[in-house]
Amino acid sequence: MDFIKDFVNVLSAGSISFLLLTSIFALIIYFNLLNGRIKSGGGIAFLGFGILLLVVGIFIRPLAYLGVAYLLILFGLAALGGRLWDTKVGLRLFVVGGLAFGLSMLDPNFFLIAAKPDNVPIVAMIFLLGFFTWLALRKAYLNDSQLALGGIPWEKTESDEKLFTWPDLVYTEMLCMILLTIVMIVWSVVLRAPLEEAANPTSSPNPAKAPWYFLGLQEMLVYFDPWLAGVVLPTLIIVGLMAIPYIDTNPKGNGYYSFRERKWEIGVFLYGFLVLWSFLIITGTFLRGPNWNFFGPYEFWDPNKLVPLVNVDLSELMWVKVLGTSLPKLWIIREIFGLALIGAYLGTPPVMAAGPFRRFYLKMGAARYYVGAYLFLIMMSLPIKMVLRWLFNLKYILHIQEIFFNV
Amino acid sequence: MKPQEPIPHNYSIRRLNMIFALSSLVLLAVTGLMVGYDYIRGWKWFQLEFMRMQQERISQEIGVAQAEENKQQLADLDAQDRKNEIELARHRDQYLSAQKELDAIEGDHYRADQDYRFVKANLDAQRYITEAAVVQHLPDAPQQQAEFERQTKHLADLQLTLQESTRKRDAAKANVDQWLKKIKDAEDKKKELTASVDLLNKQLGTVDMKPFSTNWILSQPLLDFVNPVIKIDQVVLNDLSIDMNYMSVPRVDRCQTCHRAIDTPGWESKTEAARLSKELQQKLDAYQIPQEKRKETEERIAQLKRIQDAPNDILNPWRTHPKLDLYVGSASVHPLLEYGCTVCHRGQDRATEFGRAGHTPASPRMEHRWAERTALSAGFFPLPRDFEQRHWGYEENEFIETPMYPRHYYEAGCIKCHSGQMGVDRGDDITKAEQTIEIYGCYACHKIANWRFTDLRKPGPDLGGIAEKTTPEWAFRWISEPHNFRATTRMPSFFYQRNMIDPNVVPPQERAHNVKLQDAEIHAIVSFLFDKSTHRPWSPPGAGDAARGKQLVGSVGCMGCHIDTEQVKDEKTGQIRLAKREDFPLERNYGFNLTGVGTKANPAWIYNWVKNPKAYYADAPMPSLRLTDQEAADVTAYLVTMQKPAFMNTPIRPPDAQAVHDLAKGYLINTLSDVEAEAKLRSMTQHDQLVYLGQRSIEKYGCYSCHNIKGFEGLKPIGTELTVEGSKALHLFDFGFMNDEQWKNEDGTTEHVIHTVPSWVYNKLRNPRIYDDRRTKVYNDKLKMPNFHLSPEEARRIAMVVVGLTKEKVAENRMAGRDARTRLIEEGRKRVSQHNCRACHVVDGRGRDSIASTIADANFLPPDLSPEGARAQSPFLFNFLKDPTVMKIRPWVSVRMPTFHFSDEEANTLVTFFAEAGKGQQFETSRGMNPPAQNVAIGKQVFTMMRCTQCHGTTPVNPENPPVPNTADSTSLAPNLTLARMRLRHEWISDWIRRPNEMINGTRMPTNFPRDAATGGFQSPLAMAIDTPPFAQYKATLLPLFNGDEKELKRTMGDAVALTDYLRDYIWSIGITQMRTAAPGETVPAIAMPQPSLPPPTAPALKSTRNQRGAAGNSGGPGR
Amino acid sequence: MSEEIKPYQLVPKTPLAGSAAADIREQGEITRRSFPFVLTTAWLALAAALGGLASILGRFLFPNVLFEPVQKFKAGLVADYSVGEVDERWKDKYGIWIVRTEEIVYALITVCTHLGCTPNWLPTQNKFKCPCHGSGYYKSGINFEGPTPRPLERAKIFIDVADGQIVVDKSKQFHQERGEWTDPEAFIKL
């Protein structure tokens, strides 16, 4: 058992777990798995990617772990017959997940975190998210196969047939209310609400965490400056959410589950919601321990764990390491690389508008295109910054202390 | 009513109905679960259990009461009842007519009363109107006045009729009553007989919880708010608020919810019952219990006996609080309603559950016994039957900031309010604990910023002149391990400790290296001290006789503060073993153990030190016993014989050059770069390196905290400050790897560390280096606290004080001993404790057991100073303290009162202390009184009649060295009375003659005037004796003094107070009035008056002396 | 091995008839036969559960513990009170008048039995007078004027055997109209 625990502990380090999740996300969402079978071509591509990871892993140790885990999951899915969206397969997945969670509850350290009354809702959220994502994608898959056959989505078959609100809708609502009350009461009886010692403004507990639904933001604070991660990004998340209906001009898929007709929107949303938001919450809850150090789920939260975190800026990296000179005084020159990189990054949408995305650009119109593009870019800046930090300890791409503006 | 036409459904209604039914049932069940969860609480079981115990006890008492209740009396009372019934029936008609008549009169009386009230109301109104009229000068004032008179007259008439009808009514009532009287009397007598049983039955009712009884119904889940029997019991203490991070929150103690009988006597544990019954029995025998309470105390003792004989002991939480007269009782010093529980015991005040209340186990066994049960049942009933396991649900809850003090640490709670006092009255444990800290000198290294432990002197001797005293070889061996030289020394061992050389804790190669480093450091310290020491020449002693020296040391009083043996006979095992500090009273550890002083110090130093310690260094704690040169020489000769050769021939390893170099470099690196340090070291010789290292090592180990060392004055004490150590959070204590571990101490005992603050402090005291076990640390980072080799009892006591020092602030009016008078007393007590007066004297009822253990005959012990305040005149005491030779009151006592070289301020403090403690006027001197001649004459006669001269001498003597009476019969030794006038207070003398034994228990002074048990007054032996023939001649001489008034003479002879006053006047007349006899050619120094160093408190004014007996004695007996 | 995918047919909108109706009835339409058992138990259980929850909310409003000021206090020695005088020393702090007559000492609660105002003791007129509606009581507490229905209540009063002090316990009241003033706890026999 300990070998598996150690393996999971290493695997859970920020760099590996995030890359693993992203690759699995891509594996599941794209590349044909959706129509029920790993197409022979697609399958080999994924296998190749796994082996590539193993090869590179020889030099960069963490990637080896990544490769092993990735292949394990790949063969796991294949073993499930590759047909992810069947209820039988869904049930098996659910059972495997439950078993893994049950077994790891035996580990005292994991139990300490998972059984903490305030973390129970997060564990529940993981299972609920898993189930409902599977349910939504399954229904999307069923509708897509109908559409593939030229048929109509399941919802359409009944859409014009009306039922009486009384008793049907009202009845189910009442049952839902009763069941919910039962769950709430049992949950309140079994778990006691936490009450630690009285507030003491002078001594902060270690670790001091925000409420669990803000742990995503607190996690971002590690990679970005507070003004970016604390204010700009959260507002952009909200603005982004609000802008979705206005950017998404695709008329299809309105009112029924379908993936094929709304590939890009669902892909981006799921990546933003599942991989970024939920993953950060889970890391913030389970993997962040005292002094905000990374701890494996089965690792003891030792306050005096020492982790080499000395970080370096891009300007230092380029000038000192690569060119071997001292840092120039004037910030314009010093930050030339940072400025170039960010300029290139932000310049891609207009270039793409002229180039390959021309069709989109015309269809959506300038305003929608640019808003959508820049929101997407800012969203993707988070994973990029995270990976850069984990792999190279890179802190600031742009570090202009004079006007207090760092990215 | 068929539906018109079926309608389509998404889900089959039948299945929905089924789900609906099931879910509703589950909802009902779950609601029930919620009610149950809220209703079933742990403390309810404790209350039920206590009610069951009460029922058991009450039914037991009912059984006893019924047995006493003699059935016979009841039976015949019933019979009499029946007879009365029959008789009343015979006179029924008369009874009825009387009753009717009464009713009629009742009516008239009511009418009369009613009229009276109405008229009175009108009269009041009228009075108001007339007054208003008069005041406002209204025209119709006279008419109103007339009307007012009329009404008053009318009211008077009505009053008469009312009284008349009341009288008639009472008569009629009496007439009726006399028929019922007989029945009512029988009724009362019966009720009185069965009163005790009825009362018990009523009590039984309130405690009865049988199903479907009223109590049971009223405590059902949703009904238990109407008038619950089982409820949370709390005390709200607004002025004893809890300091919760800069907020003061009212304290609400709910301990009584489970500890039901905490303030009701009768539920003591067996041990407490035994102690209490013995104490009450003593009080009863000593007539200290007032008359009306005697019967009640006897009942109480009977109840305690019943508890002791009961089959099983009463278990906590149902026990009564021990010492109810001191704690918790409604009439005690700390009543529950004003103090609550958590003020002293700490713990979470609002908690109603065992675990959350913060109970702290004292030992691992207790921790296991309380072990936390399964989570589910934590809130539910603990299994009632598992008494032995008694799993009450202890959980190590790190969120409780103030967990309770564990057993044996309860008195730590006293410090919070009593820190302004030297000792807590009836708190012997904490008083001894604080004195231990004072004697062992913990305050020197660990700053404790409360009044008790501030401005105390440094516990260790001055090392400025060490070279004059001893040799470097001795010093090296002493510093490396002091306990080899003296087993009872207070000097701790700094080197070769557990984290340096213990085989199973430190790996072998590191051990060898550590030894080298430790050697180097000791050599360095010794060379530094000897290098910097002064070399004053001390005159060598003359020839001395060791035997006489030994006799002198044994008698002159050295054994009060010193110990001279190292072997002691173990009372348990009986063999001779190495002495431990605890074998001797605490005061004897004030000075150091004399064994081996010969090997340690050179004779010249001893000779000069013994003669005058202050010459060696100014604030030497040792007073001078005014030894003559010859005596000093003898003592030195004896002390020199106390050798410990074995100690000196243990080998000394030479300092390892590399070790010295490394250590010295370790310090130089802080300021110089590596290269510069090496250069400096090369430039220094081996000795210079040692001296430099010595200075830094003294700084590292903090020797300057306890010893005066030149160059280290004014440095901050080395240890962590302990002022608020008791409030330090548990997670700040570094348990290292010793949490829940067992470890073996070097004296063979095994200790167990549990995760509580008291346990951490206790184990740290037992062996300060255990928290370094299994830790890899650089040499200089290892724990440095030296090992005092404390016994478990000493460690517990000190830990109790440390845990008691908390940051909790108590309101000024709640602090103990804050009034001006108590402050004066406490300042004095502090001096008494600092100068170790209790080594030879009894002060405040404590002390003198050091010297008593070395002097066989108790009559040769120094005096008991308990009544000193009321007895000594301030000028005499002031001069006596400054220079004891000024008057020798008890020449037969070999122990000498030493000269402490008190400053004026110190002497004043002591004089004020004794005066205030004795409730006398502060700086009172009554020397100037001169009693009238007649009193003196009478007194002389009484003096001779009482034959006082058997013990007391009355011939004037030289106060400075009066002749030593023959000490054959030691019980008749008594001070010379001519000294009384200078020394004693005027009215104390007569008070002392009347009741010596009550002032000093077991004094040699006989009780000539025993107390009359009934009235509490004094009986006089002369009352009868005066008429007997032997006293005839005295009677003859006395008569003229009473102007021949036989009756007056007889009366005075019976009046103890008068007699003692005459005695006092006579003694006063023969007293000397000049203290120091003028040496030839020397002027007599005026008696130095003590300056009142502090504002005299509002003490009661001096009682005016009784009126002088008129020369003619015409005013009859002296007014009392 | 997995569900067979068959294209759906668009369900016609025509009203159901014949077999479809039967099929729906079979789904357990509310007919007389099926109503009594399942649904009655359902509704009864739900009603009971909601009743339980409602009574829980009700019980929630009655606190188990009160933080009211202390009801019991020590009122000094009997000698501190002069005969025939109404002592107002404890009126503000505890709402009690202590009256000492030749034979007994009793404690009156300063709450007018009419509507709860605090009457004043008028020594000149030798009566308690309530400012709210004019209720009047004699020194004994007996009501004689104004709307007050019954006399002032007496508080439990006894001598604490330990230190001889008077103890007044306001948590126990005695009503004259119920004849409780004869109860030994309602007064101290001198």
Added chain:
Amino acid sequence: MANLTALKDGIVNSQVWKSVFRVGIPNTNRKRVLAVLGSLILHLHPVKVRRSGVRMSYTWCMGGTSFFLFLVETVTGLLLMFYYRPTIEYAFTDIMDLREQAPFGIMREMHRWGAHAMVIAVWLHMFRVFMTGSYKPPREFNWNVGVILLVLTLLLSFTGYLLPWDQLAIWAITVGSSMARASPGAGNEGPMSGLVKLGDIRLIHAGDDARFALIGGRSIGAATLLRFYVLHCVVIPLAAGFLMAIHFWRVRKDGGISGPL
């Protein structure tokens, strides 16, 4: 059994009962329609609804759950207001008293777990609305109202988290609110806030920046507790209630539960 039904009929047909329940047991279509139209609460729903609107696997009933949990929170929150005093002296001890002595102190657990459940329900509801593409026209505005409601739910939970005033609470809020300090332009330590000057006096400083507005002081103290208490109990619930009304209204106006056109 007979007189039982008689009794029932007596009641049901009594004038009182009829005046209250105008429709009676809706077992005929006309009554089913009237039942929905006639009741204040039920007329939230249309009289008839699309089949997919009733199907659990389509709607997951997350909207209903969120609203129900909001009601549970309101009820339990009101009850807790009977025992909780939002001052720094009493807050902590009152919450402790809820567990120690208050009758049905379990309401605190219901309130807290309800809050967590509501946050999850709101997310899942958004998730379902997105996956079914129900944000597409004509429902864009309603989607935005939904997003604002999501933010309000998070704020409700955030302000409620501070009220027990224990270490967990005060430090969670300190971490959470310190982000406001860094807001650009309005935060004391945010970029560009230094530029907002009047002469050389900085207008935005620790005493008046965004964080100060949120916690009513320079550090988390009594003012913060009171401010959060008012926000948690009055301001945000009212806002959320109002927006929910709009939300329900637009659901109906935009064509009921979404379905393929």
